[in-house]
Amino acid sequence: QKEVEQNSGPLSVPEGAIASLNCTYSDRVSQSFFWYRQYSGKSPELIMSIYSNGDKEDGRFTAQLNKASQYVSLLIRDSQPSDSATYLCAVKYNQGGKLIFGQGTELSVKP
Amino acid sequence: EAQVTQNPRYLITVTGKKLTVTCSQNMNHEYMSWYRQDPGLGLRQIYYSMNVEVTDKGDVPEGYKVSRKEKRNFPLILESPSPNQTSLYFCASSFGGVETQYFGPGTRLLVL
Numbered sequence: 001q002k003e004v005e006q007n008s009g010p011l012s013v014p015e016g017a018i019a020s021l022n023c024t025y026s027d028r029v030s031q032s033f034f035w036y037r038q039y040s041g042k043s044p045e046l047i048m049s050i051y052s053n054g055d056k057e058d059g060r061f062t063a064q065l066n067k068a069s070q071y072v073s074l075l076i077r078d079s080q081p082s083d084s085a086t087y088l089c090a091v092k093y094n095q096g097g098k099l100i101f102g103q104g105t106e107l108s109v110k111p
Numbered sequence: 112e113a114q115v116t117q118n119p120r121y122l123i124t125v126t127g128k129k130l131t132v133t134c135s136q137n138m139n140h141e142y143m144s145w146y147r148q149d150p151g152l153g154l155r156q157i158y159y160s161m162n163v164e165v166t167d168k169g170d171v172p173e174g175y176k177v178s179r180k181e182k183r184n185f186p187l188i189l190e191s192p193s194p195n196q197t198s199l200y201f202c203a204s205s206f207g208g209v210e211t212q213y214f215g216p217g218t219r220l221l222v223l
Contacts, residue, residue, distance in 0.1 A: 008151070032210060043201060043214035044154065088153060097142055097161050097209045098169060101154040 002027045004091050006102035014110050019076040021105050023089030026070070032092040033065055033072045038104070039085045048074060079109045113138045115215035117202050123221045124192055132187045132218050134202030142205045143185040144169070144212065145177065147198040154201070159209070160185055192222045 003026040013019045021035075032051050036044040050056045050063040050072065062075040072091075076083055089102040115136045124130055134143065144159035146169075156169030160179040174196055176188040185204075189196060199219050203212040 006153075034210070043216055045214070046211060049210060090154075092209055096167065097144065097159040098167070099144070099156055099159075099209050100170065101146075101156075103151060103153040 002091075002093055002100050004089055004100050004102040006087075006089050006105045008103050009106040010108050011105055012108045012110060013079050015079060015081060017079050017109075019079045019083065019107055019109070021074040021076075021087050021089075021107065023072045023074075023102050024070055025072070025089075025091045025100075027091075027093055028067070028070065030067075030070075030091045030093050031095075033063070034090040034092070034099075035061075035063060035074045036088040036090060036101075037085045038088060044088055076107075079107075081109045081111050083107060084109050113213070115202055115204050115213055117200075117215040117218045119218060120216065121219050123223065125223050126193055127191050130189050130192060130220075132189075132200060132202075132220070134185045134187065134204075134215060135183050136185075136204040136213070137183065138204065138206070138213070139182065140204035140206050140213075141182070142208055142212075143179065144203045144209065145175070145185070145187045146201045146203065147171065147196075148201060148217075149198050157187070157200075161208075192220075194222050196220065197222045 035048040038044040048063040086104040145157040158177040202215040205212040
């Protein structure tokens with residue numbers, strides 16, 4: 001059974017701090033990795049995707065992938081109260097359309 | 112406006128009464144997928160479709176059926192709903208594969 005694990009939180013950080021969200025996965029042949037953001041009562045929205053080892057930056061967001069350690073993370077710099085949401089990690093394992101999500105981490109950014 | 116629509120948005124039904132949740136997208140996306148979301152379990156994929164007449168099981172397909180007769184529509188069918196199918200359901204679509212999915216607004220289902 002392929003698994004994706006996240007700390008459920010809640011993770012609380014002060015405004016302006018760096019929020020670090022972590023995700024581990026069980027299958028070494030995993031190909032693609034995604035971070036979704038879901039505001040309370042809303043649908044998930046894709047914020048980052050990463051396919052190779054290393055860092056990928058997009059504005060205040062940085063995704064980090066370490067395939068040897070089977071670990072993917074999302075850093076949010078200069079956190080804002082508007083970043084308060086649940087962040088979902090997702091892993092694609094093969095060429096098909098199957099996607100496995102973690103449980104999600106709730107982030108709260110305090111003003 | 113590019114969007115994924117789901118109907119109904121809210122549904123209360125009784126055990127065993129067949130129901131269909133519709134999903135439609137206007138972006139000409141090949142890929143469509145259904146998920147359910149339960150507290151503490153995150154999103155779990157039910158079925159997905161890579162294109163018309165091509166469907167495959169996700170992680171939790173038991174008790175569900177799907178069909179993809181047209182590119183824009185991907186209905187989710189519960190032939191005999193049970194209380195353990197009470198959940199929040201999301202449909203999603205993307206161009207090509209699963210990489211850039213757009214999610215619908217969700218359908219909240221309660222099975223009594």
